[in-house]
Amino acid sequence: QKEVEQDPGPLSVPEGAIVSLNCTYSNSAFQYFMWYRQYSRKGPELLMYTYSSGNKEDGRFTAQVDKSSKYISLFIRDSQPSDSATYLCAMKKGGGADGLTFGKGTHLIIQP
C-alpha cells in the first residue's frame, strides 16, 4: 500500500460545478497537509496548506483534513475553466524543511 493514495482521474465537470478532490493516507505521523496545483508543462505551485484536522477556506477553495479517517479533501466552488489542471495532495511529518510525500495527482477538466 502506498503511503498516499489519490485517484488520477481524469475528472471532468461543467463550469460552475462544485469539485471534490480527495486523498487517503496510511501513515498517522503526517501532520501537515497541502494541495498543489500543476498546469500542463509547469511546476507545481502551492494552493492550500493545513495543519492537523479541520477546515481552511481561501476564496473558492476549501481544504479539509480528517485525521481520524486519514482522509483529506479539496473543494472548489464555482469552478472555472482556468481551474483545469492536475491537483496533487502532499503531506509531511515535521514542521521543518524536509521533503513532502505526494499523491499521484488528479487531472481535473472544467468544461466551459
Added chain:
Amino acid sequence: GAGVSQSPSNKVTEKGKDVELRCDPISGHTALYWYRQSLGQGLEFLIYFQGNSAPDKSGLPSDRFSAERTGGSVSTLTIQRTQQEDSAVYLCASSLFSSGRSGELFFGEGSRLTVL
C-alpha cells in the same frame, strides 16, 4: 530571476549516455530538492540539500544517479549511463528553512528527459 530556474527544459539523449540537469534555486533559499515525475507515477523524491548538512540521498533510485550543490546555491543532478526508464520530468524545488508557510516548496518548470 525571481523563481527557480532549471536547464535544459528538454533533453533527448541516447541510452547509455550521461546527462546533467541544472537547478538554480531562489536566492536565499537554503533547502533544495530534486523530484522525478513520471507519467501516472506522481512526484518521486530523489534528494534533499539543506544548508551545509549532508544531503538526504534516500530517494535516489540507483548509483547511476548523483547530485551536488555548489556553494549552497546551484545544484546539478547527474544521471550516468541513462536507461529508457529514466525518461521523466525532473523537477527542482527550493524552500526557506523554517518557512512560516510550512511545506511551501517553490518548483521550477522541470527538465523533460527522453532517453531513446
